[in-house]
Amino acid sequence: MSKLLIKTFGCQMNEYDSSKMADVLKASHGYELTSDPEAADLVLLNTCSVREKASEKVFSELGRLKEWKDAKPGRVIGVGGCVASQEGEAIARRAPAVDLVFGPQTLHRLPALLDQARRTHKAAIDIRFPEIEKFDHLPEPRKEGPTAFVSIMEGCSKYCTFCIVPYTRGEEVSRPLDDVLAEVDALVRQGVREITLLGQNVNAYQGAMGGAMADGGTCDLALLIHILARFETLGRIRFTTSHPAHFSDALIDAYASEPKLAGVLHLPVQSGSDRILGMMKRGYTRAQFLDKIARLRALRPEIALSSDFIVGFPSESEADFEATMELIEAARFDAAFSFVYSPRPGTPAANLRDGVSMDVKQARLERLQARIRDFGIAYTERLIGTVQTVLVEKVSRRGDGQLAGKTPCNRWLNFDGAEALIGHFAEVCVTESLTNSLRGELIGVAAGETIDEAVSA
Numbered sequence: 001m002s003k004l005l006i007k008t009f010g011c012q013m014n015e016y017d018s019s020k021m022a023d024v025l026k027a028s029h030g031y032e033l034t035s036d037p038e039a040a041d042l043v044l045l046n047t048c049s050v051r052e053k054a055s056e057k058v059f060s061e062l063g064r065l066k067e068w069k070d071a072k073p074g075r076v077i078g079v080g081g082c083v084a085s086q087e088g089e090a091i092a093r094r095a096p097a098v099d100l101v102f103g104p105q106t107l108h109r110l111p112a113l114l115d116q117a118r119r120t121h122k123a124a125i126d127i128r129f130p131e132i133e134k135f136d137h138l139p140e141p142r143k144e145g146p147t148a149f150v151s152i153m154e155g156c157s158k159y160c161t162f163c164i165v166p167y168t169r170g171e172e173v174s175r176p177l178d179d180v181l182a183e184v185d186a187l188v189r190q191g192v193r194e195i196t197l198l199g200q201n202v203n204a205y206q207g208a209m210g211g212a213m214a215d216g217g218t219c220d221l222a223l224l225i226h227i228l229a230r231f232e233t234l235g236r237i238r239f240t241t242s243h244p245a246h247f248s249d250a251l252i253d254a255y256a257s258e259p260k261l262a263g264v265l266h267l268p269v270q271s272g273s274d275r276i277l278g279m280m281k282r283g284y285t286r287a288q289f290l291d292k293i294a295r296l297r298a299l300r301p302e303i304a305l306s307s308d309f310i311v312g313f314p315s316e317s318e319a320d321f322e323a324t325m326e327l328i329e330a331a332r333f334d335a336a337f338s339f340v341y342s343p344r345p346g347t348p349a350a351n352l353r354d355g356v357s358m359d360v361k362q363a364r365l366e367r368l369q370a371r372i373r374d375f376g377i378a379y380t381e382r383l384i385g386t387v388q389t390v391l392v393e394k395v396s397r398r399g400d401g402q403l404a405g406k407t408p409c410n411r412w413l414n415f416d417g418a419e420a421l422i423g424h425f426a427e428v429c430v431t432e433s434l435t436n437s438l439r440g441e442l443i444g445v446a447a448g449e450t451i452d453e454a455v456s457a
């Protein structure tokens with residue numbers, strides 16, 4: 001049996017794409033996943049180019065892989081993701097050992113590319129953006145655990161001045177509503193209890209309504225959440241990542257009216273300075289951002305709020321950075337991804353003059369991260385003594401036989417309980433907060449769950 005190793009860099013969208021690469025190659029050529037390079041016949045790098053000299057990293061990885069390929073005849077190397085999309089044929093020119101180059105929107109063509117490369121003994125390259133075709137050619141989703149990701153839109157049309165994504169993943173395209181419903185239906189039938197809707201700007205979703213819902217209109221994210229909530233055994237819905245400018249009143253209201261929508265939100269703000277937000281072309285002001293989260297908090301006071309920050313955007317002054325720190329005080333984010341700005345070739349901001357030194361940027365980043373860490377610790381400590389509804393996912397990896405489930409705010413909570421609870425929602429009282437997880441005591445199964453009485457206490 002042929003074995004496949006996928007090395008994934010970057011975001012959740014890439015994680016999702018990697019799982020789809022594994023699905024298509026299993027369906028077409030029977031490839032089984034492995035994490036052992038020695039056992040692998042095909043290695044795919046699913047690359048990211050959002051930050052740093054990502055392409056350089058890929059080329060040094062490819063240098064190592066050439067030796068791996070030479071060690072056994074028939075081995076194949078593929079490069080996918082955003083670096084592939086950006087560099088295209090240049091990859092095969094610079095690293096002739098590469099057999100396959102494909103973009104985020106052509107991963108469904110992997111089987112054909114593989115056959116072509118074997119036939120022609122030349123690199124097979126396809127990095128086009130053939131709209132939403134990808135989803136029509138993916139095998140039926142298969143799931144073992146109780147959670148699943150469902151991609152509902154691809155690409156991004158925001159063109160923030162610092163960001164490479166619109167160039168590597170293409171313009172925003174939403175999947176038709178019926179497609180999304182069919183995928184969720186298949187997953188729910190396999191026992192999935194929680195769905196995370198995925199997209200670069202998932203709240204810009206505008207899915208065409210056809211079939212049973214035909215009225216020529218489109219469905220937005222708020223409506224989609226309400227529709228999905230009608231799947232009886234689907235207990236929890238999440239979405240990521242959303243854009244503040246599209247964070248609509250309807251979506252804010254959904255947090256009040258739809259209990260299945262998890263009390264958690266990742267809303268990247270990038271900066272608290274209106275001057276910098278303008279230069280980034282983000283399409284909102286600091287006041288508009290704070291107003292949206294104030295309205296949200298009024299409806300869901302316990303919501304866990306996280307964000308993304310870019311520190312040291314060209315010309316960021318001390319005053320601009322202080323404005324970001326003030327926004328953090330006002331918003332009380334409990335977690336964030338934060339990075340020093342990294343110029344991306346081909347983006348408008350890459351041409352801006354920047355007089356701020358790397359030492360200053362690094363010091364600002366550390367200050368920002370320390371403050372958010374404080375808020376994170378305070379948030380987790382407030383959970384102690386509360387009862388959380390967790391979806392029990394597995395036996396804890398720590399080897400003490402405890403069960404592990406995720407809280408609505410996405411924290412692992414470990415507790416003693418019977419394995420029959422896996423795949424069910426349970427009420428657990430939080431007793432302790434550790435560095436990366438919580439510990440608690442089982443109160444019982446959640447209301448509406450049907451499992452054996454014996455396991456509920």
Ligand code: SAM
Binds near residue numbers: 163165201241
């Ligand atoms: N759609 C999301 C939004 O509303 O901003 C973000 C998607 S982007 C791929 C993920 C994160 O990468 C951004 O939120 C930003 O903080 C970071 N990022 C993107 N380009 C960057 C750059 N040139 N330098 C540093 N960080 C960057």
Ligand code: F3S
Binds near residue numbers: 156157159165243
């Ligand atoms: Fe990038 Fe801005 Fe889109 S950060 S992914 S261009 S919303």
